[in-house]
Amino acid sequence: MRYAPEHNAATRERILEAASRLFREHGIAAVGLSKIMAAAGLTVGTFYTHFKSKEALLRESLCRSLDARHEELGQALLGADPETLIRAYLSPEHRDAPGTGCPIAALAPEVARHPRATRHTFSVHNAPTLAALATWLSSRQGKQVSRADAAAFLGLLAGTLQLARATPDRAESDAILHAGVQAALRLAT
Amino acid sequence: MRYAPEHNAATRERILEAASRLFREHGIAAVGLSKIMAAAGLTVGTFYTHFKSKEALLRESLCRSLDARHEELGQALLGADPETLIRAYLSPEHRDAPGTGCPIAALAPEVARHPRATRHTFSVHNAPTLAALATWLSSRQGKQVSRADAAAFLGLLAGTLQLARATPDRAESDAILHAGVQAALRLAT
DNA sequence: TCCATTGCAGTATGGTCATACTGCAACAAA
DNA sequence: TTTGTTGCAGTATGACCATACTGCAATGGA
Numbered sequence: 382m383r384y385a386p387e388h389n390a391a392t393r394e395r396i397l398e399a400a401s402r403l404f405r406e407h408g409i410a411a412v413g414l415s416k417i418m419a420a421a422g423l424t425v426g427t428f429y430t431h432f433k434s435k436e437a438l439l440r441e442s443l444c445r446s447l448d449a450r451h452e453e454l455g456q457a458l459l460g461a462d463p464e465t466l467i468r469a470y471l472s473p474e475h476r477d478a479p480g481t482g483c484p485i486a487a488l489a490p491e492v493a494r495h496p497r498a499t500r501h502t503f504s505v506h507n508a509p510t511l512a513a514l515a516t517w518l519s520s521r522q523g524k525q526v527s528r529a530d531a532a533a534f535l536g537l538l539a540g541t542l543q544l545a546r547a548t549p550d551r552a553e554s555d556a557i558l559h560a561g562v563q564a565a566l567r568l569a570t
Numbered sequence: 571m572r573y574a575p576e577h578n579a580a581t582r583e584r585i586l587e588a589a590s591r592l593f594r595e596h597g598i599a600a601v602g603l604s605k606i607m608a609a610a611g612l613t614v615g616t617f618y619t620h621f622k623s624k625e626a627l628l629r630e631s632l633c634r635s636l637d638a639r640h641e642e643l644g645q646a647l648l649g650a651d652p653e654t655l656i657r658a659y660l661s662p663e664h665r666d667a668p669g670t671g672c673p674i675a676a677l678a679p680e681v682a683r684h685p686r687a688t689r690h691t692f693s694v695h696n697a698p699t700l701a702a703l704a705t706w707l708s709s710r711q712g713k714q715v716s717r718a719d720a721a722a723f724l725g726l727l728a729g730t731l732q733l734a735r736a737t738p739d740r741a742e743s744d745a746i747l748h749a750g751v752q753a754a755l756r757l758a759t
Numbered sequence: 760t761c762c763a764t765t766g767c768a769g770t771a772t773g774g775t776c777a778t779a780c781t782g783c784a785a786c787a788a789a
Numbered sequence: 790t791t792t793g794t795t796g797c798a799g800t801a802t803g804a805c806c807a808t809a810c811t812g813c814a815a816t817g818g819a
Contacts, residue, residue, distance in 0.1 A: 388786090389796075408680055410599040413776055427797050428778090435777065479682075485733070490676055491597055493668075493735035500738040529745035532737075533730050533753040536746075540729025541722050544674070546682035549689040553718070560718035561725060568753055578766070602806055616767050617808090624807065764816080775806070781799085789792080 393431050395421040401442040405487040406480040409439060409495075436495070440502045443492070446484040447506035454510055458517050464566065470538050471561045476545050476554065486539040486546075511535065521569055537565055582620050584610040590631040594676040595669040598628060598684075625684070629691045632681070635673040636695035643699055647706050653755065659727050660750045665734050665743065675728040675735075700724065710758055726754055 399420035403412045414435060415425045432438045457466040469475065470483065479487045485507070492503050514531035541561030548554040588609035592601045603624060604614045621627040646655040658664065659672065668676045674696070681692050703720035730750030737743040 392796080406683075408597075408599055408683060410597055411683070414778090415775080424798055425777090426779090426799060430796060486729075487679055489729075489732040489736050490679060493732060494595075494597060494600075497738050500736055504737050504739065504742075527745070527749065529742070529749035530753070532733050532746045533726070533749040536729030536731075536733050536750060537722070537726040537753070538729070540675075540678075540725030540727070540732070542725075543678040543682060543729070544721050544725050547678050547689055548693050548721075549686050550693065553693075556716070556718035557721045557725075560716065560722040564719070564722040564726070564757055568757060581766080603808090604805080613768055614807090615769060615810095619766065760819100762817105762819085764818100766813105766815085768813085769811085771810080772808085773806100774808105776804080778802085780801080783796105783798085785796080786794085787792100788794100789790100 389431075392421075392423070392427075396423070396428070396431055396438070397442055397445055400438055401446045401484075402480040404439065404442055405446065405482065405484055409488065409491050436499060439495070440499055443484060443488075443499070443503050444506050447503070447510070450483055451506075451510045451513070455513055458513055463517055467538070467562055467565045467569075471542060471545070471558045471565070473555060473558065476542060476558065479546065483539060483542065485535065486542040489539060518569060534565070534568055537561070537568060541565075578620075581610075581612070581616075585612070585617070585620055585627070586631055586634055589627055590635045590673075591669040593628065593631055594635065594671065594673055598677065598680050625688060628684070629688055632673060632677075632688070632692050633695050636692070636699070639672060640695075640699045640702070644702055647702055652706055652710075656727070656751055656754045656758075660731060660734070660747045660754070662744060662747065665731060665747065668735065672728060672731065674724065675731040678728060707758060723754070723757055726750065726757060730754075 396417065400412075400417045403417055403420060406412075414428050417438075418425050418428055428438075432441070454466065457463060457469070475482050492500060508528070511528045511531045514534060515526045515528050518526040518531060518534065538561070541557060541564070545554045545557045545561070548557060585606065589601075589606045592606055592609060603617050606627075607614050607617055617627075621630070643655065646652060646658070664671050681689060697717070700717045700720040703723060704715045704717050707715040707720060707723060727750070730746060730753070734743045734746045734750070737746060
C-alpha cells in the first residue's frame, strides 16, 4: 500500500457525503454520477475505484443518512422533551432543507422501487430508529408498542412532511406542519 | 377539421392513461417519453402534437390520477363504512399495485421537487380530497376539522403505505399496514 | 372525386446517462 | 533516490434522454 489509508477513506467519505445530500435534494434517478463526483471535487473517472456501481453507492449512502438520523433522534429521545423532536421534524426548517433532512421523507417511494438488496439495507438501517421510537412510545402510553406501530408513527411524520413540501402556498404548508404536530402528539399519548 | 375530434381526444387519453400508470410505477424521472408512447401504442414523434412538454404531460397526468382517486374516495365516504376505505388504502393489494394506486404515496416527494406550476396543479387537484376527508373527520369527531388536519391524516396513510412498500420482508410489511390502520382509526375518532 | 387538413411515423440533434479502459503522477517503502 | 503501487483524470462507449422537424397517408368536407 503506497498511499496512506486515510487518503482513500477520506475521498470515499467525500463522495458519500455529496451523494447522500444530492440524492435527498433531487432524487436518486435525477442525479447522475458526474454531478455527485463534481460535488465531491472529483471527476467521473474516479468513481469506480471507490464503488462497484451507482446502486452500491446508493446503499452506502442510505446507511449513512439513516444512521446519522438515528443518532440525532437517539439523543433527542434520551435528552430533553421528545416533543421537541416532533416539532423539529415537522418544522419549516426541516421542510426547506431536504438535503440534510430525513431520508425517508425524501426517498421512501423511490427506494421502494429499487432492488431487494437496496430495500433490505434501507429496512435494516431504519430498524434501530423504529426500535427507539417504539420504546419511547411504550413509556409514554404505558403499554407495549410494536415496531410496526412505530413505523406507522414515523409514516405520519414523513407523509405529512412530504405533503407540506409539495404544497406551494407557504401559509397552507405551515398549517399542514402544525396539524401534523397535533396529530403526532395525539397518536403518541 | 378533417379528423373526427374523437380521434385526437382518444389518443390523448391513451397517452395520459399510460403516463399516469408508468409515472406511479417507476417514478417521473425514471420514465422516458419513448416508454410512455410505446405503452400507448405510438412512437415518440407523435408526442408533441398532443402535449407541450413532459412537464405539461405530468401536470395533466396528476390531474387525472388525483381526480380519479377523489372519485373513488367520495363514493367510499358517502357509501358504506368509511373504515373500509382506510383498510383498502392500507391493504396488501394497494401496496402491490402502485401503478393504479394513490398518486400521493407514489409521487409526493418527487412532485415536491418539480416547478411551482406543477406543485400548484397537484395542490389544487388534491384539495377536494382533503375537503371531503375533513368533512368526514368532522362528523366523526363531532368538532370542526380543518383541511390541514385532513392533510395530516392523509399523510399518515400515504407515509405508512410508503414504508410498507419499502420494507422487503412481507410479514413485516403486512404488520406495518395493520398498525397503520389502527393508528388511522385512532386518529379519526 | 378531389383536396386541404392534420394525426402520425421516422428521423435528427445535442445532451446526459452508467460504465469502462488507459495512462500519468503522487506517494511510501526500500 | 529509486521503485512499484495506486488514486485519479481523461476519454471512449453505447444507450437513452427531451425536443424538434419533415413528409406521408388517412381523412372528411366540398
